Amino acid sequence: MLGDDIRDDLDLPYLDLPAGATDTAGRYRVGPLENGSRTxxxxxxxxxxxxxELTSLTALVPLSHLLGRTVAELRRSYLDEHGMPLLRAGRYAVD
Known part of the structure; x- marks a missing residue:
């Protein structure tokens, strides 16, 4: 995932981004598996x-949250040990 190499270089723990179909950001949804992919x-x-089936969720669910953040917020998230402000207590932060 985006930022993993940076976190690894800084000896920060891996961020486990939730990727369940119900974990999408507010106005987003993941469609059903069709022809081997999801939208x-x-x-x-x-x-x-x-x-x-699963890799589509691990890509699209985090993307739904990343699209709502500024570059500065994403940078802070990947440099923060716990992934804040993107994550709070291991779940996506809702602003």
Missing amino acids: LFRGGDPVAAAPG
Whole structure:
């Protein structure tokens, strides 16, 4: 995942990003597996797609949260031991 190499270089622990279909950010949802891939939707509009039953979730669910953050917030999250402000207590932070 994005930032893993930076965290590894700084001896920070791996961030385990929740990736269940119900863990998507507010206005996003992950569609069903169709033809081997899933689509991330914001409202009714497709945003991204990824292949695989499980790998699609591990890509699209975190993406739904990353899209709502600024570059500065993402940088702080990957440099913070616990992943804040993106994560709080191991779950996605809701602002």
